Amino acid sequence: MNINATLIGQAIWFALFIWITMKFVWPPLQKAMADRQAQIADGLAAAERGKHEQELAAKRSADALRDAKEKSADLIAQAEKRAQQIVEDAKGTAKVEADKVVAGAKAEIDQEVERAKQSLRERVAELAVAGAEKILRKEINASAHSDMLVALKQDL
Amino acid sequence: MSADGGTLTTTGYIEHHLTNLAVCADSAKVDGVCTGFWTFHLDTLLVSGILGLVVFGFMALMASRATAGVPSGGQNFVEMVVGLVDQQVRDTFHGKSALVTPLAITIFVWVFVMNAMDLIPVDFLPTALQAATGNHHLPFKFVPTTDPNLTFAMSLTVFAISIVLGLKTKGFGHFMHEVFAVPFGLKLAPINLLFRIVEEIARPISLSLRLFGNMYAGEMVFILIALLGLYQLPLALPWELFHILIITLQAFVFMMLTIVYMSMAAESH
Numbered sequence: 001m002n003i004n005a006t007l008i009g010q011a012i013w014f015a016l017f018i019w020i021t022m023k024f025v026w027p028p029l030q031k032a033m034a035d036r037q038a039q040i041a042d043g044l045a046a047a048e049r050g051k052h053e054q055e056l057a058a059k060r061s062a063d064a065l066r067d068a069k070e071k072s073a074d075l076i077a078q079a080e081k082r083a084q085q086i087v088e089d090a091k092g093t094a095k096v097e098a099d100k101v102v103a104g105a106k107a108e109i110d111q112e113v114e115r116a117k118q119s120l121r122e123r124v125a126e127l128a129v130a131g132a133e134k135i136l137r138k139e140i141n142a143s144a145h146s147d148m149l150v151a152l153k154q155d156l
Numbered sequence: 157m158s159a160d161g162g163t164l165t166t167t168g169y170i171e172h173h174l175t176n177l178a179v180c181a182d183s184a185k186v187d188g189v190c191t192g193f194w195t196f197h198l199d200t201l202l203v204s205g206i207l208g209l210v211v212f213g214f215m216a217l218m219a220s221r222a223t224a225g226v227p228s229g230g231q232n233f234v235e236m237v238v239g240l241v242d243q244q245v246r247d248t249f250h251g252k253s254a255l256v257t258p259l260a261i262t263i264f265v266w267v268f269v270m271n272a273m274d275l276i277p278v279d280f281l282p283t284a285l286q287a288a289t290g291n292h293h294l295p296f297k298f299v300p301t302t303d304p305n306l307t308f309a310m311s312l313t314v315f316a317i318s319i320v321l322g323l324k325t326k327g328f329g330h331f332m333h334e335v336f337a338v339p340f341g342l343k344l345a346p347i348n349l350l351f352r353i354v355e356e357i358a359r360p361i362s363l364s365l366r367l368f369g370n371m372y373a374g375e376m377v378f379i380l381i382a383l384l385g386l387y388q389l390p391l392a393l394p395w396e397l398f399h400i401l402i403i404t405l406q407a408f409v410f411m412m413l414t415i416v417y418m419s420m421a422a423e424s425h
Contacts, residue, residue: 002191002195003193003304003305003308004190004192004193004194004195004196004197004305005193005194005195005196006176006195006196006197006200006201006303006305006306006309007305007306007308007309007312008309009196009201009309010200010201010204010305010306010309010310011309011310011312011313013201013204013205013208013309014262014266014309014310014313015313016208017208017212017262017266018255018258018259018262018313020212020213020216020262021212021215021258021259021261021262022254022255022258022259024216024219024220025212025215025216025219025234025238025258025261026219026238026257026258026261027219028219028220028222029218029219029222029234029235029238030242030257031222031224032219032222032223032224032227032231032235033235033239035224036224036225036227038224039224039225
């Protein structure tokens with residue numbers, strides 16, 4: 001073991017390599033590693049944010065779905081009610097119409113009856129007159145009893 | 157490989173493997189071996205320098221292309237290593253310093269790749285180099301961390317940085333107060349100073365000797381296994397596998413202790 005001037009040379013090499021590492025190796029690597037760390041942290045934060053937003057969106061969509069369901073149920077109920085009302089209305093209208101028709105028919109029938117009665121009345125008078133004529137032809141003068149016959153006709 | 161005259165002796169083989177390729181002025185040589193202080197171990201300097209340039213060049217390239225997006229395979233690998241070291245620094249060092257993390261990265265990566273040279277079988281590279289140069293007596297140690305010059309250079313640099321960091325974060329007055337008044341108070345200032353000096357000297361010595369000792373011993377075991385001829389085959393593999401653990405652990409320990417020393421220097425007692 002002999003110590004000699006090699007020591008000085010080695011110290012120079014050592015100093016040179018420390019300088020190279022300090023100047024050219026460590027700073028860029030440190031920067032690259034720190035930057036990458038920041039990037040990864042950003043990415044993780046973004047992922048977290050995305051997840052949160054997704055949760056919110058899911059909540060929102062569930063809300064919207066529930067609203068739509070409620071609205072549609074309302075609409076259906078309303079429609080049913082309306083349909084029922086329409087049916088009721090139709091029923092009413094039909095009844096009124098039917099009543100009208102029935103009333104019309106009744107009136108017509110009454111008229112017919114009246115007319116029939118009228119004609120019958122006429123005929124009854126005629127028949128009575130004819131009958132009476134036949135009777136009276138034998139006994140009395142027609143003209144003498146016409147006032148009585150008219151009064152009779154009025155009574156019918 | 158052969159020590160002299162083509163005959164291979166065990167001692168010669170081991171000695172040859174433990175000899176650095178040294179250059180020095182001729183006047184400093186004794187029996188052809190450099191003994192003076194102004195000796196340079198070319199193998200240590202070259203291997204550690206080339207490894208460092210390659211690996212830190214690669215890391216700087218990857219860092220320059222680094223993006224915050226999806227990283228490439230190379231960037232990912234570098235980031236993994238750097239991230240591991242950075243995590244240790246964060247856990248241990250609580251002060252603010254732009255130097256500590258790069259320092260720890262440099263130590264971990266550099267020591268690891270230098271230690272990893274130990275995993276290449278002991279005769280491969282020296283034999284290849286001897287064949288290439290034509291000099292069959294050329295010594296060349298391929299594991300720079302088995303040279304105490306390297307480990308001491310690193311630990312002394314760490315020591316110097318820790319002193320500077322202490323002065324910078326605490327200020328001169330507080331630093332001096334700590335030197336003279338901790339742990340026994342100002343009345344026992346000389347003893348405190350003595351304690352402090354022992355502590356400060358012990359750190360770089362233990363730091364460098366730990367790495368050197370582990371790697372030197374591991375290399376020695378590899379050399380001894382290589383001496384066994386064919387029997388080395390069942391032995392070299394388990395030691396190699398075990399050594400993977402050691403080289404990583406030693407790099408980690410050197411880095412970790414450096415961070416601890418830095419945090420002790422920066423924090424008040």
